[in-house]
Amino acid sequence: MTSIKTAVVTGATSGIGEAIARALIANGYNVMLAARRVDKLATLADELGAKAAYHPTDVTRHSNLIDLVAATEVAFGQVDVLVNNAGIMPLSLFETRKVDEWDRMIDVNLKGTLYGIDAVLSQMVSRQDGHIVNVASIAGLQVSPAFGVYSATKFGVRALSEGLRQEIAGKNVRVTTISPGSVATELFSTITDPAVLAAMQGGFPYDPMQPRSIADAVIYALSQPTSVCAGEIIVRPTGQGAMS
Numbered sequence: 001m002t003s004i005k006t007a008v009v010t011g012a013t014s015g016i017g018e019a020i021a022r023a024l025i026a027n028g029y030n031v032m033l034a035a036r037r038v039d040k041l042a043t044l045a046d047e048l049g050a051k052a053a054y055h056p057t058d059v060t061r062h063s064n065l066i067d068l069v070a071a072t073e074v075a076f077g078q079v080d081v082l083v084n085n086a087g088i089m090p091l092s093l094f095e096t097r098k099v100d101e102w103d104r105m106i107d108v109n110l111k112g113t114l115y116g117i118d119a120v121l122s123q124m125v126s127r128q129d130g131h132i133v134n135v136a137s138i139a140g141l142q143v144s145p146a147f148g149v150y151s152a153t154k155f156g157v158r159a160l161s162e163g164l165r166q167e168i169a170g171k172n173v174r175v176t177t178i179s180p181g182s183v184a185t186e187l188f189s190t191i192t193d194p195a196v197l198a199a200m201q202g203g204f205p206y207d208p209m210q211p212r213s214i215a216d217a218v219i220y221a222l223s224q225p226t227s228v229c230a231g232e233i234i235v236r237p238t239g240q241g242a243m244s
Helices: 017-026 039-047 062-076 099-127 149-165 194-201 211-223
Strands: 006-010 028-036 052-056 082-083 128-133 171-179 232-235
Touching: 006 017, 006 062, 006 099, 017 028, 017 082, 017 211, 028 039, 028 062, 039 052, 039 171, 052 062, 062 099, 062 232, 082 099, 099 149, 099 171, 128 149, 128 211, 149 171, 149 232, 171 211, 211 232
Parallel strands: 006 028, 006 082, 028 052, 082 128, 128 171, 171 232
Antiparallel strands: none
């Protein structure tokens, strides 16, 4: 049996997900790239080489996650690591009534994470080996204006992660939550509330992190002995006080 481990990364075509995929490849993993943008998936997989494969995936559809795991098993064998990274952040004030965007954040950020967990958990528990990494946010630790729904989803990710960790603590399956602060990614591009977008585009009194810093945190958690679970890692820019 091969000693090479296999990881699945959702939201893999840009930002944090792409950085995590690159770091995993650099650390010897096989990586299944998952996202909706097929052209970007194909380009990235081609660049990363034989240790990468891809499967178009919409994390809001439970069946897509089941199919993703099945495709990974065909390509590389068992899924050793799942990185639930896919997420969106269309921040808005409640009074703007962007209900469709609220629904989408809940579907992608929260339900997508749950669907990913469901797709791999039974196999990991059965063999008593595996690692689930859920990417949350410091917005899951504190709330600011316009962050209400987004924070609700990320508080939810942290809650379900801790509940899962406790349930399977004796089954040798680890659960890690990564909570990034401000990172230079495409997330802000999903904001449609003009006032919020203008505030975000005004810049911050510190330099946002690069996605690789979050990838490094993931590698740290995965590299611990199986007897050690890095349950939660918070990574912020040194100069960041609150969320913005």
